[in-house]
Amino acid sequence: MLPVMSDTQKSYQVLARKYRPDTFKDLVGQDAMIRTLKNAFEADRIAHAFIMTGIRGTGKTTTARIIAKGLNCTRDEKPTIEPCGTCEACIAIAEGRHVDVLEMDAASRTGVGDIREIIDSVRYRAASARYKVYIIDEVHMLSTSAFNALLKTLEEPPEHVKFIFATTEIRKVPVTVLSRCQRFDLRRIEPEVMGKFLRGIAGQEGAKIAEDALALIIRASEGSARDALSLLDQAIAHSAGETTADQVRAMLGLADRGRVLDLFDHIMRGEAAAALGELSAQYAQGADPMMVLRDLAEVTHWISVVKISPEAVDDPTISPDERNRGRLMAELPMRALTRMWQMLLKSLEEVSQAPNAMMAAEMAIIRLTHIADLPSPEDLVKRLKDAPPPASAAPSARGERGAATGASSTAAPSLAQFASFREVLALIQQRGDFQLLVDVEKHVRLVSYTPGRFEFAPEGDMPAELPSRLAARLQNWTGARWGISVVSAGGESTISERRTLHETGLQEEAKAHPLVAAVFQAFSGAEILNIEAEQNLDLANEGIVPLDSDDLDEDWEPVDPFEEQA
Secondary structure, X not given: OOXXXXXXXXXXXXXXHHOOOOOOXXXXXXXXXXXXXXHHHHOOOOOOEEEEEOOOOOOHHHHHHHHHHHHHOOOOOOOOOOOOOOOHHHHHHHOOOOOOEEEEEOOOOOOHHHHHHHHHHOOOOOOOOOOEEEEEEOHHHOOHHHHHHHHHHHHOOOOOEEEEEEEOOHHHOOHHHXXXXXXXXXXXXXXXXXXXXXXXXXXXXXXXXXXXXXXXXXXXXXXXXXXXXXXXXXXXXXXXXXXXXXXXXXXXXXOOHXXXXXXXXXXXXXXXXXXXXXXXHHHHOOOOHHHHHHXXXXXXXXXXXXXXXHXXXXXXXXXXXXXXXHHHHOOOOHHHHHHHHHHHHHHHHHHHHOOOHHHHHHHHHHHHHHHOOOOOHHHHHHHHHHOOOOOOOOOOXXXXXXXXXXXXXXXXXXHOOOOOHHHHHHHHHHHXXXXXXXXXXXXXXXXXXXXXXXXXXXOOOOOOOHHHHHHHHHHHHHOOOOEEEXXXXXXXXXXXXXXXXHHHHHHHHHHOOHHHHHHHHHOOOOOOOOOOOHHHHHHOOOOOOOOOHHHOOOOOOOOOOOOOOO
């Protein structure tokens, strides 16, 4: 004999269904959409097709049902934004049994045959309602053929037909469908709004829940009302009496956020033993290693945001103690926070694939604590600059400068300042003609130079107009005519070639340094992206190896290509 169920057991509904909104007044966090629909209904400008998009649990299907009730509510003679909820049409729609309001789950009915049923039925008028309404949930799951079959009907439906689509993947819906619908993006519910909503539900249920426990639920729901109600329902059932934050953490498998901050602090101080001990303690209390690393990533992101925007610390879901600690931790250098973030992302991937999540998490913590002690790139560069210079001598441009200086006495006064070809390059940079500068650096092999006249051999696929263009620019800038000759062969290396050779030499020299070698040994995938040496900055324009100070004119200064010129 089957047991008889009590009235309480028969009538019980989970909170997510029990408090599902029946009207737009009950729908929280979607004020912009409600305002638009209200104006459309009042002006009798109701679209023939709507599409609702947003994350899970923000009210897409609920909104579709409320619109269907508003279109067919019999209390008023015309569609209304405030359906009564008591007429036969409203009750039938709410219970999902109205003959003229058809709901279809596109996740299970994806084919063109399912859409053909709709196409064949739209020609017939509604049996008892004002409009025949088709609600298609998860519409992005329809096949391409099904979408194509729907297009014509969707573009020109009969006057008595309305379509309402709902989807969490709006990018998967063809643009040809989107262009035929009025689109509404349902937003994540803000923490303040969600908190007020959940407190009201808990009050109606006669349940007591601590504020910090409520904050954990709000954070875990990620802006989804359905998720928040489901977690609240579970939390109420989980506890006897008032629901505490510790009970919610145990329910969700979360670590204490304060202890996550402790773990973060140990890592940033490089305290590997203390960090591993904290991780083990949290694991023993039921925290999931993957969730601990996610919490660390969340804390890293939050502290980084607080460092950039200090007002972000005033998040209502964060306790006052955590806010104070966040302000202090925001004093960490941004490079350390970004490095922590990148390594946590890699660690999360490794933990998800590891056969033992705890072991992988411990190895991740060990790496994170040791990376905290590594010097910053700025410190490495400083140490490299302080290292003794290599014994090898570098080729210089003495010959070029000496010849140019000797000939400069016969040059026109206006050209006296261009004692060498380097000053010509500086002038091009100063004038901001970077295309000309690139062409000269890539294609000019200088053969001879005197102020106002020089010869060069072309390199590679030099633009045919480069000599004339260069001569015209120099004449315009200096007020004197320049003689430029092109010879078939000879000349020194191009500036680009010398720059590449110099940078290669610097990289090899850097790799030979003990500090850099240690970095490459510790990180197999490391690579040198850029080298900045103070003693070479004055040569950046020409890309050659260092010269002696005696080789440079006293009044010559390099031109920064990124500095604004007067």
